[in-house]
Amino acid sequence: MKYNPFGKLDAQASRIAFGGWQLGNTEFWGDMSFEDGVKLVREAYESGVNLFDTAPDYANGMSEKIIGEALHDVRDKVIINTKLGHKADGTTDFSVDSIESQIKESLSRLQTDYLDSVILHNPDYDILSGKTEHFNELKRLKETGLIRSYGVSIDTYDELKIVIEKTNVEVIEILFNIFFQSPSALFTFVKHKKIALLTKVPLDSGWLTGKYDQNAKFEGIRARWDKNTIERRADLIRKMKIMTNDENLTKYAIAFILSHPGVTSVITGVKNSKQLQENIKAESFEIPYKLRQQFIDIYSQQIKNNPLPW
Ligand SMILES: NC(=O)c1ccc[n+]([C@@H]2O[C@H](COP(=O)([O-])OP(=O)(O)OC[C@H]3O[C@@H](n4cnc5c(N)ncnc54)[C@H](OP(=O)(O)O)[C@@H]3O)[C@@H](O)[C@H]2O)c1
Numbered sequence: 500m501k502y503n504p505f506g507k508l509d510a511q512a513s514r515i516a517f518g519g520w521q522l523g524n525t526e527f528w529g530d531m532s533f534e535d536g537v538k539l540v541r542e543a544y545e546s547g548v549n550l551f552d553t554a555p556d557y558a559n560g561m562s563e564k565i566i567g568e569a570l571h572d573v574r575d576k577v578i579i580n581t582k583l584g585h586k587a588d589g590t591t592d593f594s595v596d597s598i599e600s601q602i603k604e605s606l607s608r609l610q611t612d613y614l615d616s617v618i619l620h621n622p623d624y625d626i627l628s629g630k631t632e633h634f635n636e637l638k639r640l641k642e643t644g645l646i647r648s649y650g651v652s653i654d655t656y657d658e659l660k661i662v663i664e665k666t667n668v669e670v671i672e673i674l675f676n677i678f679f680q681s682p683s684a685l686f687t688f689v690k691h692k693k694i695a696l697l698t699k700v701p702l703d704s705g706w707l708t709g710k711y712d713q714n715a716k717f718e719g720i721r722a723r724w725d726k727n728t729i730e731r732r733a734d735l736i737r738k739m740k741i742m743t744n745d746e747n748l749t750k751y752a753i754a755f756i757l758s759h760p761g762v763t764s765v766i767t768g769v770k771n772s773k774q775l776q777e778n779i780k781a782e783s784f785e786i787p788y789k790l791r792q793q794f795i796d797i798y799s800q801q802i803k804n805n806p807l808p809w
Contacts, residue, residue: 500513500514500515500546500547500548500779500782501513501514501782501783502514502549503762503763503764504693504695504763505550505578505615505616505648505670505695505763506648506669506670506693506694506695506763507648507669507693508578508615508647508648508669508695510578510615511549512549512550512578512695512763512764513547513548513549513550513764513782514757514763514764514765514782515548515753515764515765515767515778515779515781515782516548516550516551516552516580516697516764516765516766516767517540517543517548517550517551517552517766517767517769517775518552518699518766518767518768518769519540519551519552519553519554519557519562519563519565519566519768520553520554520557520562520768521768521769521770522536522539522540522553522557522558522561522562522565522566523536523558523561523562523564523565524557524558524561524562525558526558526719527719527720528719528720528768528770529718529719529770531770533561533564533565533568536561536562536565536569537565537568537569538569539769539771539772539775540565540566540569540570541569541570542772542775543775543779544569544570544573544576544577546775546776546779547779548779549576549577549578550577550578550580550697550764550766551566551570551577551578551579551580552580552581552672552697552699552766553566553579553580553581553582553609554581554582554585554620555581555582555583555585555586555587555601555604555605555608556585556586556587556589556620559587559588559589560587560608563581563587563605563608563609564608564609566579566609567608567609567610567611568610571610571611574610574611577615578615578616579609579611579614579615579616580614580615580616580617580618580670580672580697581605581609581614581616581617581618582617582618582619582620582652583598583601583602583605583617583618583619583620584601584619584620584621584622585620585621586601586604587604587608593619593622593623593626593633595631595632595633595636598633598636598637598640599636599640599645602614602617602640602645602646603645605617606645613644613645613646613647614645614646614647615646615647615648616646616647616648616649616650616669616670616695617637617640617646617648617649617650618649618650618651618652618670618671618672619633619650619651619652620652621652621653621654622651624658624661626651627651627653627658627661627662627665627666628661628662628665628666629665629666634649634666634667634668637649638667648669648670648695649668649669649670650668650669650670650671650672650694650695651668651670651671651672652671652672652673652699653671653672653673653674654673654674654809655674655681655682656681656682656684656685659671659673659682659685659689660685663685663688663689663692663694668694669694669695670694670695670697671689671694671695671696671697672697672698672699672766673696673697673698673699674698674699674700674809675698675699675700675701675756675762676698676700676701676702676703676707676752676755676756677703677707677739677752677755677794677797677798678703678706678707678732678735678798678802678807679700679703679806679807679809680795680798680802680803681803683759686759686760686761686762687760687761689761690760690761695763695764696761696762696763697763697764697765697766698756698762698764698765698766699766700768700809701752701753701756701765701766701767702749702752702753702767702768703732703752704720704721704768705721706732706736707736707748707749707752708747708748708749708752709736709739709740709745709746709747709748709749710747711732711733711736712733712736712737713729713730713733713734715729715733717729723808724808728807728808731807732807735797735801735802736748738797739751739794739797742790742793742794742797743790749777749778749781750777750780750781750784751784751786751790751794752781753765753767753778753781753782753784754781754784754785754786755786755791755794757782758785758786758791765782
């Protein structure tokens with residue numbers, strides 16, 4: 500595993516990071532017990548992954564608890580990034596006054612007394628454009644030692660543009676994969692500002708592994724896709740299999756993201772050891788230049804002007 504500097508922190512982050520959304524998340528992602536989650540997180544750590552992404556609302560606090568249980572004895576060797584705004588009890592609270600108490604609730608679930616990174620979980624444009632007190636409050640909490648860095652989790656080019664232009668965030672988690680490429684136009688700017696850039700949903704929620712086709716049936720969080728959306732994705736996957744001459748697209752999807760300057764880590768969500776190990780292995784694969792260009796072209800020609808829903 501190779502490591503990248505985590506923004507301006509004196510810390511190196513694994514290029515493959517662990518996504519905590521699936522941990523214990525029966526409602527959205529299917530069965531996973533607390534014990535199996537702890538084992539999976541620990542396996543990731545033993546395999547060289549040292550950056551863990553979670554949020555209070557993932558499985559109503561259970562994701563943070565699993566990560567805390569799995570890593571409390573190696574706390575100083577890992578980077579923990581959690582979020583705030585969407586709470587473990589299912590409510591949403593983006594008030595400035597609640598930031599410190601929300602962080603303290605996460606600390607308790609994570610069995611730690613500091614966070615390496617805290618990011619606002621899909622905040623609105625007023626916050627992203629620096630018109631509010633949120634980042635001043637986070638800066639204050641950084642000075643107290645409660646957190647080491649702060650930032651935002653966002654989805655689009657426009658959100659990325661405004662937040663890097665108008666604020667001093669140090670960490671950005673962004674939706675970015677072969678089907679969602681528009682933010683990459685700003686990655687050099689992000690790199691120049693020494694912001695830790697974490698990419699979420701790298702496999703398009705499983706599609707970019709190549710294992711789903713037009714007949715796929717989804718439950719949980721992925722039940723949102725209608726027939727047309729599934730068929731469009733299936734068609735793109737079919738074309739990518741021809742380009743790669745491979746049925747399994749996982750390593751190409753991950754290597755494509757890592758080929759972008761400025762990307763610190765790719766956060767992949769996994770449900771078992773096989774997926775975890777495959778994604779870790781993909782970190783050492785270098786995408787051929789021609790294929791990289793073909794993935795850029797397929798996005799430009801078939802998705803850019805008619806974006807897929809997430
Ligand atoms: N708003 C936010 O801040 C936000 C939003 C989304 C995600 N995230 C973070 O980003 C992480 C990653 O995003 P994501 O989990 O939504 O999407 P993802 O990583 O693109 O896809 C994850 C899903 O793909 C499948 N998968 C993963 N590796 C595989 C492999 N090697 N072979 C076959 N299937 C594989 C698994 O589902 P199946 O086996 O069921 O197909 C897994 O649940 C999350 O865990 C979370 O930490 C943050």
